[in-house]
Structures are given as C-alpha cells and as structure tokens.
Amino acid sequence: DIQMTQSPSTLSASVGDRVTITCRASQSISIWLAWYQQKPGRAPKLLIYKASSLESGVPSRFSGSGSGTEFTLTISSLQPDDFATYYCQQYKSYSTFGQGSKVEIK
Amino acid sequence: QLQLQESGPGLVKPSETLSLTCTVSGGSITSSSYYWGWIRQPPGKGLEWIGSIYYSGGPYYNPSLKSRVTVSVDRSKNEFSLNLSSVTAADTAVYYCARQADTSMYERFDHWGQGTLVTVSS
Numbered sequence: 001d002i003q004m005t006q007s008p009s010t011l012s013a014s015v016g017d018r019v020t021i022t023c024r025a026s027q028s029i030s031i032w033l034a035w036y037q038q039k040p041g042r043a044p045k046l047l048i049y050k051a052s053s054l055e056s057g058v059p060s061r062f063s064g065s066g067s068g069t070e071f072t073l074t075i076s077s078l079q080p081d082d083f084a085t086y087y088c089q090q091y092k093s094y095s096t097f098g099q100g101s102k103v104e105i106k
Numbered sequence: 107q108l109q110l111q112e113s114g115p116g117l118v119k120p121s122e123t124l125s126l127t128c129t130v131s132g133g134s135i136t137s138s139s140y141y142w143g144w145i146r147q148p149p150g151k152g153l154e155w156i157g158s159i160y161y162s163g164g165p166y167y168n169p170s171l172k173s174r175v176t177v178s179v180d181r182s183k184n185e186f187s188l189n190l191s192s193v194t195a196a197d198t199a200v201y202y203c204a205r206q207a208d209t210s211m212y213e214r215f216d217h218w219g220q221g222t223l224v225t226v227s228s
Contacts, residue, residue, distance in 0.1 A: 001169065034214035036153075043202055043218035044153065055216070087153055091212040094168065095143075095155035 006098035023088035128203030
C-alpha cells in the first residue's frame, strides 16, 4: 500500500500570506497526485491534478509542484475563502489520501 | 451539469449491511467511459477510498475493505451502488460518491456528491 503523509496538520496564517503544504508518498508515485480543498459540511473540491495541473475554474493563486515522493501545494496569497482543510491523493496505484492539513486564521 | 446524489438509510445496525445508491444526473453513466467511485470520511477524520467501478462493470476495491465491499452499476437507472457488509461503529462516516476524471482505472475525482452520513448503532 502507498501511504501519504501531509505536513503540517494545522497551519495558522493571515490573509495575504504565502502558504505551503507538503505531501510525502511512501514510494514513488511519479506525478500521479491530486490536491483537494474541503470546507466543513461540504464535499472535497479538486484543485490540482497530475501534481501541477490546475483544475478548470480554480484560482491561479493555487499551484502544485513535485514528483516522485515529495509534493507541495502553494497558495501564493491567502484569501478569506481559502481557510479550509486540504488533502492530497495519490492515484498511482488504487487511491490513498493524506490525513489533511487545516489552514486556520491566525 | 453533472450531478451526483447519494441515497440510503442514515442508520444501520451493527453486523448488518450498509447499502447506498448514487444517482447520476446531467449526463449518462455510460458516456465517455468514466469510472465511478465511493469514498468515506469518519466524523472529524480524513478521506478513505472504498472502491470504484467502470460503467460496464469490473469493480476494484480498497484492499483493507475488499472482503466486505461490493460496488455495482445499473446503467438502465444511471446509478451505481455500494454494499458494505458486517458493519461496526468504525464504519460510521459520511459516504461520498464521485466520478473519476478521464478514463483511467486510477484517477483523481472531479465530480462529487454532497455526501450522506451513515451511523452504525443499535
């Protein structure tokens, strides 16, 4: 099984901050990684796929990078709507999600 | 616009079978050869993929749940279903149905249902 580990689990930030979340895979997954945003009581929303491709309609302040076992999600300038929990997902073999990273207001 | 909607009992007794259906609207479940999946999220916890199925069949499952899970598709009703047997309190979760983007067996999920909470309790 491929395990996904995210860090940090919680991040306190202010509007306008640059935010980076890391996701590590237990073995190489090439670029088969997606990022999701989830708000309380809502379904996850796809942000990034193939590690760095922006899903249609997602603001350009979101970006993804990495390959192999280490990946990052970056929000270039945090907006009020971005306070949420973020999950990574590997889809190299079956599907596994990270444990989540909550971005909260500082 | 593609929409997915989960339906089924919100309360299931321990040792019984959890059964949910996902109805797809705004598009055909057989169009463009997509895969369709189930994901769950225990209260306050992270996401866990349960299983997926191609529009013509051929399901595949999370190895940790494989012995208890069945996913099936009904093309005539434009829906797919989840059965999870021998449930315990650990199966209490919000269950989501979703579409896998593109046509590969392993993919990201680009369209999600709103989710339905299933509680396992006597």
